[in-house]
Amino acid sequence: MKLLLMKTIRAVFLMLLTVSTIGLNAQSDPTGESAVTRTFAITNATVIQAPGKELKGATVVIKNGLIDAVGTNVTVPKNAQLIDGKDLFVYAAFIDGLSNTGAKRPENMPRPNNLFSPDPPNDYAGITPERSLVDQLDIESNTIGSLRKEGFAISHSVPFGRMLPGSGSIILLGDKKHADDLVLSKDVSMFTQFAGAPGAYPGNVLGIMAKFRNLYRNAENDKKHFDSYAQNPSGLERPERDRVTEAFFPVVTKQRPVIFDVSGVLEVQRAIRLQKDLGFKLMVGNVKQAWDLGQTFKENGTNVFLSLDLPDAPKEAKGKDKDEMTEEAKRLEARKMDFYKKYAGQAASLANTGVKFGFSSLDVTSNKIKANLLTMIENGLSENDALAALTTNPAGILGIDKIAGTVEAGKIANIMISNAPYFTKDSQIKFMFVDGDKYDFEIKEKSAAGNGNRAAAAGNDPVVGSWTYNFETPQGATTGKMIIGKEGTEYTGKLTSNDGGPDNDMQEVSYVNGTLSFSFSIDAGGQSVELVVTGTVTGKQYDAEVSVSAFNFSTPLTATKDDGQ
């Protein structure tokens, strides 16, 4: 009896303790922002479980961050928050194959004093494969939210840098308290790009190809040395520690693939040439010119992430302009259109060749992603292949197909819900689930109302409108228009050039506390060079500095807002 009493007291005590713990937890969120429940049920929805596999009137249950059940005959848990899925379309959230999502660009390393250009320190040369994306991850980065808004829940993200910036990791595009919480899979790839060191070796693609071979061959030798020392160190010369060569070990043992940022057809073939010489596992990302490479990809089994960026469609001349065109100009315009079609149609042609490619968001302005996907579909890509390229293909390539890529029980609850079939012009994303957490989006009234909002925003916004810029380059002054618009909360813009050069899209446009900054890329002899522009807006005047990290060079840019804006 006494014993029983003791037991009861203890049980009550324990229960009290438990309750008070719950109480404490509740009090630790004074903001009240944490979700009431992590159990959700989307009922009576159209569920596209995987490309070509559609369920109508189905329920999806989400619990503890996982997809708990999917089907037409599913019991909804009592504690679930219900989402009426009538007229909603449920997809696996998208997976981005290569980007810098969530990464914060580190300060450029200043040129060391007395730099010996043939043999610079590794960090100045951009040879830092031992670094990890995780060290650059910033939970505050707005790239996470802006990619999530477009339907993505996962990014294969790589660090900023030069030739060998470090290893890429697979991250979840959620709002988390700590950078580590974003990481789904750490250090899954070694990121490489043809970006030379400013005024030091390796300075360009010639040196980079050679340096890569040299590092790789040495790592192969060093790995053997390390292994045999680990087996039995007695009487064996001690292997010297070297973070660069050690970072190559998982690559030479083919446990970790090398991912190249290679947009042009020649760069892609250079990456493949290195792979053929050395034998590592290869992924190519941010690929923009692949229409001649389908067979090569197929034969080599190369893993491919096509760029989600597309060139602007050539404008067809009309009326008087068309009448005044010479026959030669017409032929040249026709060729431009042919090549635009190649860019827009390459996803379709790769799919038809049987290449299971994914997509990369590296060079695309996020709010153009859907429009570009629809353009690819107009140019022959099937919706199933498009969805596969956004979900199942990258999941397979990145080795996460057991936990992501489809709407199936047991997978991580990464789900995109739209108010119409996604690959239609007017569809909008209403909810995103990332790692089981729900994100709501406002459905905007389409067309006329949207334009009206934009115009109103333009009227009030100090940067939206047309500017005339003047930019000093070593070749002389360049002038043109800087046209900035705003869609929702995001700025977009382009730079036109008065000397007849092509328009450049302004990337990562931000305007905070009077500081307008953006970046754009120019083609410098076959190499894409990124220019970063930052400066202050005072009334109608913009005073900025353009810096080119690839050349360790900066120059002023000024702009004046055009009248009548």
Added chain:
Amino acid sequence: MKKNILILTLILFTGFVANAQVKKGDVLIKNATVLTITKGTLENTDVLVRDGKISRIGKNLKAPNGVQEIDATGKFVMPGIIDAHSHIALSAVNEGTSQVTAEVNMGDVIDPFDVSIYRALAGGVTSTHALHGSANVIGGESETLKLRYGTTNPEEMKFEDAPRTIKFALGENPTRGGRSRGIQPSSRMGVEAMLRNSFNDAVAYRAKWDAYKADKNPRKVAPEYDLRMETLVDILDGKVLVHCHSYRADEIYMLMKVFTDFGIKKLTYQHANEAYKVASELAEFGAGASVFADWWAYKLEVYWSTAYNATILTRNGVLTSINSDSGELIRHLFHEAAKTQKYGDLSDDEALSLITLNPAKQLGIDNRVGSIEVGKDADIAIFEGHPLSVYAIPVMTFVDGVKYFDRATDIDDQRIYINPEETVENISIFNRHDEDRCMEEGVVSFEALFSNKK
């Protein structure tokens, strides 16, 4: 080990397959004046090409079934022109950050989209020697190309199985680079020192690896691998032909002494404007020279020159060729060769050899190209008018029997890839050909030459 051999065989086989995909043509050229270079000039003669090779040369040949016939009555057929010094078809020319870059390879940066390739074909050129620039004392390995314009695959531009070659440079270009970076070399003495130091390092490197390979200890530790040294060792072992940018007689002579000391034999001087001063020494060494017909005075070290250079070298028994080093000159190398008849009275065969057989020998590809002979590759140029005449017009150019240029069907826009965002008004015929030269910084002001502010 067996597995490695298997993999190696597979790799070689894949390489072979890739090469085998290169287009080969069949054609019968009828009734031409054939300038064979090696076997005289043959009037009213036919040349039959089968599967990319010259299969018969003779009179009244019949075209086999399905083989296209070209009437070349009144026209001249010559071997395709070979340019031993070119920087067209390359995405990058110099890795100028270091003064010894034997590890870099122009085969990595071939640009098959360069329209200069088509312009060269339109001048009867079928092969170029795509060299590293002259910023470095020891530049990178070069790549011998066949001008198969239209391919998007850089590998298909390569002259299969051509010997490896490498670019060296003496004089003002490498010293200017050294001085501007505050590193060696800043004088001609420094250039020689760098060469000797590099080869001494290579000798030591080779010894280290030889010792490692001879070591029977199963737990042996490999020495550090160094691609730069690997290439230098291959030069010492005679596996790589050296092509050296040079102008002055003293530096030309210096390199022969260095090479004699290290036992390196395969050497061709590029530019070599003062080679005529050391012609007999070159002949004795067995070095070749690849020169301009009459181009000089673009910087101080190139002042003491003569248009008789090629003739003097030829008459002294030096293997000589005439090159372009330019996307413009490459279009009329036949004119450049003809200048040696004005300045030196070379025979037709001697003059044409300067742009065909001789550069082929300097590149080690004379078993395949450089003359019209049965069994050689069908790399052929057809001219209206004798190619050494000022009225010569190239009308067709074949590589491996495939026609890549035909004046009759020449279209305006030869670009392979188009940027859909570019403005049409911007198109011009001028291709900034000065950028195709390794001496792009060659012209400096008189003041700058004597200034200490470098």
